[in-house]
Amino acid sequence: MYQLAEKKYWEGRTDYTDGAMGLRWHQILNQLDLTQSVHKSGAAKNVALLGFCSDEGVRRNKGRLGAQLGPDQLRKSMASLPVHFDQEKLGLFDAGNIICPNQQLERSQQLLGQKVASLLSMGFLPVVMGGGHEVAYGHYLGLHQHLHHEQRSSLGILNIDAHFDLRTYEVETSSGTPFRQIADLRKHHSLPFHYLCMGIQHAGNTRALFDTAHRLNTKYVLAEDMRESQWEDVRLRLRNWMHDKEAIYLTIDLDAIAAAHAPGVSAPTPFGLDPWVVRLILQEVVQSGKLLSLDIAELSPALDQDGRTAKLAAQLVFALLDNLNNQLV
Ligand SMILES: N=CN[C@@H](CCC(=O)O)C(=O)O
Ligand SMILES: [Mn+2]
Ligand SMILES: [Mn+2]
Secondary structure, three states: OEEOOOHHHOOOOOOHHHHHHHOEHHHHOEEOOOOOOOOOOOOOEEEEEEEEEOOHHHHHOOOOOOHHHHHHHHHHHHHOOEOOOOOOOEEEEEEEEEEOOOOOHHHHHHHHHHHHHHHHHOOEEEEEEEOOOOHHHHHHHHHHHHOOHHHHHOEEEEEEOOOOOOOOOOOOOOOOOHHHHHHHHHHHOOOOOEEEEEEEOHHHOOHHHHHHHHHOOOEEEEHHHOOHHHHHHHHHHHHHHHOOOOEEEEEEEHHHEEOOOOOOOOOOEOOOEOHHHHHHHHHHHHHHOOEEEEEEEOOOHHHOOOOHHHHHHHHHHHHHHHHHHHHOO
């Protein structure tokens, strides 16, 4: 189920004449083998990419398939990005993929949890690439395993999403249930559920889902209150929410972003967020110094147009590295 990183996705333009100033990500990327527990890096902070190749959650949720190929497409879209970060400060690693065979979602989520926990214990900032949003449950299992009790209780879960993903899962879990599963697991461990959703669509969630959100004390900001002109209010809400959290798990469902910019998802959103606002949120979270782990979910290459959703996702990872670089002195 775990596959080592492959170099073949990391190919692109090389500007030989420009030397170190012309470097691109495919030239500096390190491979990381998660079956070994040692890694070499001289950098102060290291980011590790880990793919979760799964369509199973979207299939169970009756969505449009394709997210299984998201991680490798995202790698291809990142390969030619220019290196703007200081390699003494930041290291970039590819830790490979977790493959979710048909029907084996629960097992692959457990494995994802173990790999995320080992990345965190080695000091990496994980960037998990979905896969459908069922990636979030496996990802959370790793955070839960890694954190000590006090850190666990003040963990904030920030979901940028058109949907709450708080569906019931008596019949089966899916890409529509991860945060309900997390809420229940936290309740089971007597931990509070600090869940903030940004980019929620009135037209994308039933009244039952809004009810569940209220019952679970979910905080949310509707997409219609998140236009660029409203950024200062959004920033204030975000800052206030982050204030008493010790660590933030940031999960980005690309369907939060307007379909014009992010068509390559199972459930596109006509009145979705402007990509600039998502980038500003990411910047705000990095600048808080509390970002523990990140994932980007629901990229579905077969549904994409001109690779634009993949490129958008790639540039969100680029923005992460840019912001981390600015933060490290
Ligand atoms: N991952 C979640 N997906 C949405 C899908 C909504 C739709 O199909 O329109 C959900 O379950 O709510
Ligand atoms: Mn989602
Ligand atoms: Mn969604």
